[in-house]
Every structure is written in structure tokens, then in C-alpha cells.
Amino acid sequence: MGWVWERTKSIAWYTEIFFHYGSQYLKSKMTYRADFIINVFSDFFLQSMNLIFILVLFDHIPVLKGWSREEMMFIYGFFLIPFGFYSGFFNHLFDVPEKYVIQGELDRVLVRPMNSLFQVIVETMRLELVFGVFVGLAVMVYAAEKMNLTWSWWDIPLGMMLATGATFIYGGVYTLLASLGFWFEGRMGLMPLVYNISNYGRYPADIYKGVVRFILTWILPFAFTGFYPATVLMKREEYYYFGLLTPVVGLVFWAFSYFVWTQGIKRYRGTGS
Amino acid sequence: MVIIEAKGLTKEFKIFRRREGVVGAFRDLFTRQYQVLKAVDNIDFVVRQGELVGYIGANGAGKSTTIKMMTGILVPTSGHLQVNGFCPHRNREKYTRGIGVVFGQRSQLWWDLAVIESFRLLQRIYRVSEVDFQQRLHRFEDILDIGDYLHLPVRKLSLGQRMRCELAAALLHNPTLLFLDEPTIGLDVLAKANIRDFLKEVNQTLETTIILTTHDLGDIEALCSRVAIIDQGKMLYDGSLDQLRAHWGEDNLEEVVKDIYQGQQPPGVKGWGE
């Protein structure tokens, strides 16, 4: 009981700190008034363009074996949800090897009584990019309407669980990459490579053959960030087995990456000055 | 009460030695040459509550490395270290609640935030009540004279202005133990005097234990009755300032320290540096 109470308090505290960082982030964005207004408009414009682009694009792509346009669009829409959270919170974890490890910014992080990974994430987040999530939702709803998908209330908690699991996979992969900076000091060429691989997650995985599919499922499990969980929501029963594994894969991958991070912290050596 | 207890504390850095030229770089790809540097070498160190200890040594002697181990940033290679009842790096998140840290070389504040916003964030992080916060803030405004730039972003402050804010930030949560690594670097004469007065007051009224490194011996003379001298990672001297002067038969601390850094032995003292 005591443990549960402690955990609850700690989560409430981290939430409070998170929102405080968030409001500071917005404030610092607003220091330059003209910049801020332009940014708001350009973000909005960008996301709308993105949406229109997706809608138009899907009218023109060929049907892949066994997958209708609407279904592919639905998968893509689902994928944009974890992708939005990734862009907002995890993308800049690629600064970690250079900025935090080599230049020693981690010194500052480590003398504060907060989780180090949490601090790095809130310090490098780009909150405005999280709005991409809404584009994803819009695409999903649109596609669902077009294929006359019937919804029931439990699709909502289920969808949230799947999206959370998918986000954890993204978080896990990028935490893992950031942690490698503790072993291989210096920037690694891995980030763009992984980014490219992550993009495969938004297409039906059964168009990939053997090795690629294996990698996307079990090594860098990006198939769980779009395809597998989306099929569950589309009621394509042949993939339920994989789709429902999404939260489990997310948690396991995240836990593993976090463990690597804590081991990396122990190797941290700072700078000579 | 013992606050810091270090026994045989050691930190080694494995340094990758790059070979020269393109051919060297190519060979580095396959076989790397490492060299082990003992930045802190088997030191024993005990600090009691309320002490104000000056920690000095030549450039590269190992001062910052020691402080980084004591603040939980670096994991010691070997030896025993207990501070405030904690093993610093293992219980980091609990341990750091009770300490304050200032690194002269590196800002602890958020670069883009106004100073007061940084303080507000720290208030949340350390769970300081509004009453305590206001009271401490007023005190810092008075003594450190930071009232004028509380609303400027940290990156716009001059070095001296920033250092005062750093000190205030490190003390907002009223830590029992304060680590200062070159807190007077780059300060003008008046600012130095202010900060020394401030530290003395904090040490006396709040019984805050302070460990301070500096290259300005004026800081030591003004503040510390106890000095520890480290040389190439080894503890060379740990005792009172008066005793140190007596050993060397010389009142001018600068001369004494110069001789020590040159590796000389004090005349007629047995067992120096053992």
C-alpha cells in the first residue's frame, strides 16, 4: 500500500513538473512574438498540407495485394499517432551523444533530484510537433468512414492502449540509440538509418519478405507502430495475434532500453573541464 | 556529525591515445591504444557538519573529479564514499535533494529562461513551500543584489551576475551541504567580497557544510580554516591553514602554495604528503 501511495505521489509530481516545463517551453517560444505567430501558422499550414497530401496521395497509389486504399490509409493514420509523439518527445534524443555526453551537459542533469531520462526528454522536446497526432486521428476517422467500419465504445480504450504501446516502441528505440552514445562516444550514423527503417512501419507488413519482416517485427519492431495495431482496430482478424501484442512489445522494448540507459549513465565521464 | 566520508576513493579515466597522421588514424581503426589516468588516486577525506573546507590544487590535479564523484555525477572506480548517509551515484535522486551544487564553468540554470522562471522551476523540483521561497528569495535579493536582473534570461547575464544567480539557485532548497567548484571565477573584486560574505553567513547561520575549490587564495584566506591540497590525484595535505603556514615558516599563502605546486618539501617537516 505504502508503495502504491509513493508511486502515485511521484507520478503526480512528475506530471506537475512536466506541465511546468511545457509552459516554460511555450513561453520561451513566445519571447519572439513575430516568430511565434509565424511558427503557429506554418505549423498549422504544414499539418494541413500533410493531411491534404495524404488524402490525395492515397487516391493514386495502386492497391497492394489484399489491402484496399482505405485500409492503407487507416494504417497510415494510426501510424501518425505514435509518430507525432515521437516527433514531439523523442526525436531530439539524437542530441544526447553529442550535447549531453561529449559536451558534458549531463552534469547539470545528474545533480538534480529527478529521473535523468525524463529531464533530457523535457529539455529537448518540441511540443508543437505533437499536433501531428490530430492529423493522424483525422486520417483514421476519414478512412474508417469510407470503409464503413463499425465502431463500438471499447475501440477507444483499445485504440489508446495500442497507440500507447506503439509510442513506447518509438521511445524505446530512440532511448536505446541515445544510450549507445555512452559506449561509442560521438555522433553515430545510425539515426538516419533507423529513421528510414521506421518509415516501413506504416505499410502492410505482409508486403515485406522474410528478413525485412523479421527485423520489423522482432529487432526494430516498427511493424508494431502502425500495421499490426491498426489491423486490430480494422477487425482484420488474421493479425489480432500480433496486433494485441503491441502494448507488450512496447513495454518490453521500453524496459530494455531504459535498462541500457541506466547502465550508460554509470559509464558517463563528463568532460575534463 | 560526519557528513562526507571517503576512503581510498579513486577515479581512473581510460584515455584513447590517437596516433598521428592519416596512417595513424587508419591503424586506430583496428587497434586502439589506451592509457589509464588516475585523476583521483586513493584519497581519504572526512568532513563534519558545519565545516567550510577549501580544496585546492594545480590545474588538472583532480579537484573537479573529486567533486563530481561526491555529487553523484561520476561513479568512482574504487573506494568507499558516503555523503549525507547516501552512496551518491546509487541513490542519486534522493541524495541530490539535500545538496546544492555550483560549477563555475557550467551553468546550472536554464539558458533561455528568465532567472526568476528558473527559480520557480527549481521551487517545484525541490518542493519548496511558497513562504520559504519568498523569504529566501528576498534574502538573496538583498545580499547578492540580484533583484535587477531576475527578469532577464540567463544567457544575457554577465559572468558575475550569473554566478550570483547560480549561488542563489543552489541554495533555494536550503541544502545541508554545498559544493562549489570555482564559484569566484571571473568575478570583480567587489563581487568576490560579496560572495565571500554571503558564504560565510550561510555557513555560520544555517550551519551549511561547504566544500569549495578555487584558484583564488583570497577565497581560502577569507573563508576556510581548513584546507585540503590535492596533487596529481593524491591528497598532499589536509589540515588547518595555520598549520600549513607554520610548516613552511611563511605567512604569505601564495608563496607557500607556489612551492607546493612546484613539488617542494616543507623545510624540516617529516612525512609531508604521506
Ligand SMILES: Nc1ncnc2c1ncn2[C@@H]1O[C@H](COP(=O)(O)OP(=O)(O)OP(=O)(O)O)[C@@H](O)[C@H]1O
Ligand atoms: N572526462 C574526462 N576524460 C578524460 N580525462 C579526464 C576527464 N575529466 C578529467 N580528466 C582528467 O583528469 C585529471 C583531473 O581533472 P580535474 O578536472 O579533476 O582537475 P582540476 O583539479 O579540477 O583542474 P582545474 O583546476 O584545471 O579545474 C586531468 O588530467 C584531466 O585531464
Ligand SMILES: [Mg+2]
Ligand atoms: Mg576543475
